[in-house]
Amino acid sequence: MADSKKNLMLMVPMLHQGGFERVCIKTARLMQEYYNVYILIFSSKDINFDVTGLEVIDIDVPAKKGTINKVFNVIKRVIKTRKIKKQLGIDIAYSFGSTANYVNVLSKGKERVLTGLRCQTDMESPKKIKMFCNGSDQVLSCSKEIVRQLLRDFNYNKSTYIYNPLDVEDVKAKGSEEIADMPFKGEDVKTISCMVRNDYIKGVWHLVKAFSLVYKKHPEARLIVLGAGNWSEYEKLSEQLGVKGKACFPGVKKNPFSYVSSSDIYVCSSNHEGFPNAVLEAMALGKPVISADCKTGPREILLSESEYDKLIKEIPNGDSTKDAIEGTYGILVPDLGENVDMDPNNITGGEKLLAEKIISLLDDEDKASRYAEKAYERAMFYAPEKYKESIHEIFKRYE
Template sequence: MVNTGPIAFFVPSLTVGGAERVTVSVANGLSKRGYEVDLVVSYNEGDFRSDVGGNVNIVDLGTRRIPGIGIGASVPALVRYLSRRSPEILFSQMTYANSIHMISQVLSGSDTVTISTIHTTLGMQEESKEKFVQWLQRHLAHQSDQFVAVSEGVANSVVEHVGVDREKVSVLYNPIPIPEVQEQAGESVDHPWTDSANLDVVLGVGRLERAKNFESFLRAFERVHTARPDTRAIVAGGGSKRTELERLAAELGIDDVVSFPGFVDNPYGYMANADVLAMSSIHEGLPTVLIEALACGCPVVSTDCPSGPAEILKDGEFGPLVDVDDDEGLAAAIQTTLDDPLPSDVLVERATDFAPAAVIDQYEAFIRNFVSVEDTNNLGSRSEPLSQS
């Protein structure tokens, strides 16, 4: 059992999303290692609610839904939580939640160590609300004891756009539940193309939104299909761009060889049965879809967007990287990968570098840098300062 005060995580809700998935995974991992963990939520709802471990204490702030305010309405309840509970350390997740956390920390006067976690590359935001939130975080940055970035590229963007020293930003990768992904990858997929030995399937997985740039994916695939008529494309995901993407597929003359199944409960089955996964994003943070595909033994190609793909794929060692919006380059990379894919065991081995055990080790080391920790397993007290790599 670890002897320390509560380790807390603040996330708006437990709805399906990358940051939410990571938060639950880290909270569960630390809880299993004996830490007392609070999972603080503005809204106690979402599909990930059932994934929270039994020893993790869910703290529902009971935030009212006020148009235009969003989780800003959580401030009074979060102030009360910090004043009453005074956790040793609190990790807030996502830029808006970070700002709410820092405001609440000031008002509470708590001694809690304040950690702001950044999941996406800053400076790429286009919407006015996103730009305002980034501006707000920059002006509150001095209230955060440390920033956690999910990749080196994200860390560099924090330095540039938040205006903090690099020593104040630590990189902790997202944990990917490799065994669970691989187990689900073995489940059957209800799609005729994945069962055909005569077809090569090019897979895209993600939200159908501008940042994922599936327009480029479709234009690249049109080139691939022209050269290789036995190829098919599956784009799994939901979002506001679906109708627009379906229209583009029709304009390109590939609507009969591109499938849009919408959001799928088990994308890993698709990954295990695809011949290549292509990611065409404009920007990311640490794109878990690439790691998940590797874990399924699926070859990948990706844009070299900020941030994460180059780190995951080790500058092309585990899959080709192409420029953003380079449809011709993406098509060529897909064809090269179809002709000469890396062995599945090589891809799976790379994915294990992001397995939960390794990442939770990193979180423990990080926590020990700020909190005096003792446990019954002789893990020792506070470690040497964590390297700000």
């Protein structure tokens, strides 16, 4: 009997590490019940996710530097992708992030094309946005704020938001695994954790500076920043700020959740996010969260519906709050800024406020405990079954 399932292609540049890569893998597994699912990637270098049982197609056109090389790369990717879409009889192609969106739109054939705008940086190029909107049957986002911006700034009404799935039980299971090289093991400390790659959009210099102030008040405080990149500049900054050995940057870890699970507070210092999976993962581990109010994501997680609506009415253009907000599920501090500043002598008001809020949780165990409970409660709101139903409903419109 012929296979009656439709053919779904999910497209992502790599499966190395990151939020939308994780969502891509989860989407593939959840949709296998309904579709023949294929994941198309541009390079299989350093795959960091379990792809067992998934059909992964590597077109082997890795990223290159230089404008001319990038243009040729897009052309190669489009030609290869168009051919594969036709060979497999793809009915729906859904791409994650701008790099994949370009290829998805430009390789469009008879299939329906859905593109994902998943980060505020995706919104900063009007030409790019118009291209994705014009070439897509629908634009999906993981944030209400991006949908609002598309309608307000581009008069585009074929967009919808769908929150990322969070497998709480899986995160908890991984968080319970023992790690031999756990930093500060055996010390009587209070640890602040953060899961990020080394990228200006993650604003880690803000966190390190804020931590240096926290350390002065709480010498038992420690900081651990997990993620890809060369952290030597941050090691130097830590030394200049007098917290050498108290802040550590262990790099990429196959299982970062055990490190976060062993911490006491989670902080997101990003100036750009789409929908920060790492924040939700920390909440699934029962960690009280403090986050910068970057343009999309954190406010929708840490505030209740009424608190979010109040903020939108007060600041309808989507700009950051000017004051800290102790929300129902976590604490928001004003956006900390995107201009990299590694000067240890220059500590901003925003960094001081972030430090103040971290200190408030270290000072008040009851408050920290309440936020830990509310964090876990909020994490359960993003269960995979809800995402599964929502994304399937969207795909069914285009079958």
